[in-house]
Amino acid sequence: MPDNRRFLLQRRPDGEPVREDFELVSEPTPDLAQGQFLIRNHYASLDPAMRGWMDAGGNYMPPIPLGDPVRATTIGVVEESRAEGFEAGMWVMGLNALEDYSVGVAGGFTQPIDPSMVPEVTNYLSLFGAVGMTAYFGFLEVCAPKEGETVLVTGAAGAVGSVVGQLARIKGCRAVGIAGGPEKCARLTEKYGFDTAIDYKGKDEAALTKAIAEACPDGVDVIFENVGGIILDAGLMNLNLHARVGLCGLISEYNTEPRGIRNLWQLIVKRAQIRGLLVADYVERFGEGAAQMGEWAAAGKITIDEHVDEGLENAFDSFMRLFAGSNQGKMILKIA
Amino acid sequence: MPDNRRFLLQRRPDGEPVREDFELVSEPTPDLAQGQFLIRNHYASLDPAMRGWMDAGGNYMPPIPLGDPVRATTIGVVEESRAEGFEAGMWVMGLNALEDYSVGVAGGFTQPIDPSMVPEVTNYLSLFGAVGMTAYFGFLEVCAPKEGETVLVTGAAGAVGSVVGQLARIKGCRAVGIAGGPEKCARLTEKYGFDTAIDYKGKDEAALTKAIAEACPDGVDVIFENVGGIILDAGLMNLNLHARVGLCGLISEYNTEPRGIRNLWQLIVKRAQIRGLLVADYVERFGEGAAQMGEWAAAGKITIDEHVDEGLENAFDSFMRLFAGSNQGKMILKIA
Structure with missing residues (x-):
């Protein structure tokens, strides 16, 4: 299996995050237990809320443990599976991390998505996310x-x-x-x-x-x-x-x-x-929201910009754009 | 007619009010125009909101004009009347000022009250006010x-x-x-x-x-x-x-x-x-509120403390108790 590059939180930021708070490491891709599947992450959503998860107190989510990869919503493709309902080749979206490969669990926060339903698969991280x-x-x-x-x-x-x-x-x-x-x-x-x-x-x-x-x-x-x-x-x-x-x-x-x-x-x-x-709070009504947004988007009433940066090695700079305000639209990191 | 002592706002307080922002003066009791009545103020309510009325910006009320007496809710007795529905001897309550005598207007903010309805007439400034x-x-x-x-x-x-x-x-x-x-x-x-x-x-x-x-x-x-x-x-x-x-x-x-x-x-x-x-916002429902509060008070479920200071000449010290926290209960100034 290929190596898994992971963007780790190594130190809790004191105020504005600095490069040294993080480290990009390469680890072996993990073995799968029964009920798990391996996700090849293609895109990650970079959101201001991630800053709060880096603090010791956490906010509405537990803090990211030091030494763990930075938590993020990603979309990717199932590479290998020992979980029912998640076959290799299937597109999925879930709360994973800034890394090449994440391990999903059936019944967890990762769900299949259908790229044919949206203009671009990244729209799942923006207008429909x-x-x-x-x-x-x-x-x-x-x-x-x-x-x-x-x-x-x-x-x-x-x-x-x-x-x-x-x-x-x-x-x-x-x-x-x-x-x-x-x-x-x-x-x-x-x-x-x-x-x-x-x-x-x-x-x-x-x-x-x-x-x-x-x-x-x-x-x-x-x-x-x-x-x-x-x-x-x-x-x-x-x-x-x-x-x-x-x-x-x-x-x-x-x-x-x-x-x-x-x-x-x-x-x-x-x-x-x-x-x-x-x-x-509205997860159970996402279907309703996405349907209405899709209708308005199709009618040309809503446009959304996506700002896609490329490469896990640029994760820090891309994340910091959110605070510098130098992104033009939803900040997305292309991982593969 | 007797003189009318009035506690005037002479200068807008800069932060915490000081004694020199105010002046107690004595003026002739005003003559009444048709539709007006003269109120002998007996008690005034001293409230934190009055501090905001002293600022130039005002808040939900216009600012007190400089040289005017400090606006306050008072209860008193009609001394003389040229207004229908307000006979001499009648108890009234309204938004008047810290002064011996205020002029009320029929159809204005001053309304008759019935002291026999409450244990003490001052309760109109506390539990029923x-x-x-x-x-x-x-x-x-x-x-x-x-x-x-x-x-x-x-x-x-x-x-x-x-x-x-x-x-x-x-x-x-x-x-x-x-x-x-x-x-x-x-x-x-x-x-x-x-x-x-x-x-x-x-x-x-x-x-x-x-x-x-x-x-x-x-x-x-x-x-x-x-x-x-x-x-x-x-x-x-x-x-x-x-x-x-x-x-x-x-x-x-x-x-x-x-x-x-x-x-x-x-x-x-x-x-x-x-x-x-x-x-x-709830003035039109005061009757409902007062009835329920009266019931609870009669059943011994609610007690209210009133802190009554005496004398217009003590208006400043009494008002400042609100900020020092040295009052024990609703701050009321007895004027007469």
Whole structure:
């Protein structure tokens, strides 16, 4: 059997991850026990949530044990199987790791997928995967947008945010996106159909608050929040009565001591709410979400960008793009 | 007519209010226009929300104009009337000001009250007023407690908090209160029926987090939040899945630059929510709330403490008790 390159977590990052926290090693491909199958990973999803799994505390998942490969959702092909229902050659998707080969278990988190159902097999990691389903259920269920409302999306050029903006337009809302830099802002309006875009770069909290007020003359009814920090604080200053903030992520705070949210009193003034959302709660409804998203995609109402980097040896640089904001679309690492 | 002593806002406080921000002046009692009536104020409610009204930005009410008396809910007796439905000698309650005499307008915010309906007329400012109704609707509607759940109340020895704890017990919940100092903590368990009390004094965030975990072995399902700062952050670290935080106040932040809430990511991990609440939203249901509270009070299930200071000349010191935490119960100023 070929060697198995594995991208290991060797040290828990202190703030921003550095190259030395990880190590790419080569190990023999493991033997299979009864009920197991070997997956040749082809693509891995790189997600901000993985940063939390690297900490000792973990979050909604146990922490990645030191010396283990970095946990990630992957898609690949069954190479060899001692498990019923998983034959060699079958495409599968599951929570595996950044490595050439992962071992799956029947009845575990890895499920067969059908590449003929989607334009590209990688779409299972974007529009029809956690990203698309986070946007779909997080926005439609948690934020409950109504026609004519104003929706503010932060991290709007990101994988989830760009889909939320498009969903907002489909639902008849005014969609305002916040992103970093003129290139991304242009993408928001030209490619994802946002009504207008705000460039957060070079703006302090007061300037952001003013920019949001100008972009949202009727106030903000819904915030889909991916960022936190002064961007969330500026959004809170523009809430309408009974506004809803769907809290999807706080990427600005993952690698640093959080600055803290200081305008929470606006929730009282506006009788508004912040509600945390996690796509895992909707797994049983993924079929419903994927069907609807597929319909909108086929009708040209939703586009999704995928940013595919190549090679396990580039795992660190690709992962760090998420925090530098240098990816254009859903961050995917091509392993083979 | 007698002179009208008025406690004026002369300067907007910069952080913690100081004596020089206010002035007690004496002015002639105003003449009445048609449709107006003169109220001899007897008692005024002193509330943390008044601090926000002193700022230029205002919050859910317009700011108090400089040179105007400090806005407050008062109860008093109609002294003279040119308004239909408001005869001299009638008890009334309304949003007036810290002054001997206020002018009411028929159809305005001042309504007749019936002192024979309550044990003490001041109860209109506590159990049957904004305080009691905030606890009633804020806790029962916004926090939606279920039997057997654990309810954490911050500012638990305060006017609202002490009522929320008692409502939690009535609803079959475990009630845990946080307050400052052993005397207040004893009051929580001995007088208000909390299952246990946590003294926040001398505890940093880590110690508070641990103390809450120990007092809430099954986690926290509901937080009724009056304080903010590290107390809220420590509470967030102990949330159960789908927990609800009713945000009633952030008194630790009213006079200082807010420290910021840093554990908001727990809302994602626990799919929990924070929702701001304001009693004004329930004015039309006050009758329902007051009837139920009256029933519980008559059955001995709810007690409320009132801390009555005497004299308009003591308005500043009495108001500042709210922030020093040196009041024992609903803070009321006796004017006459």
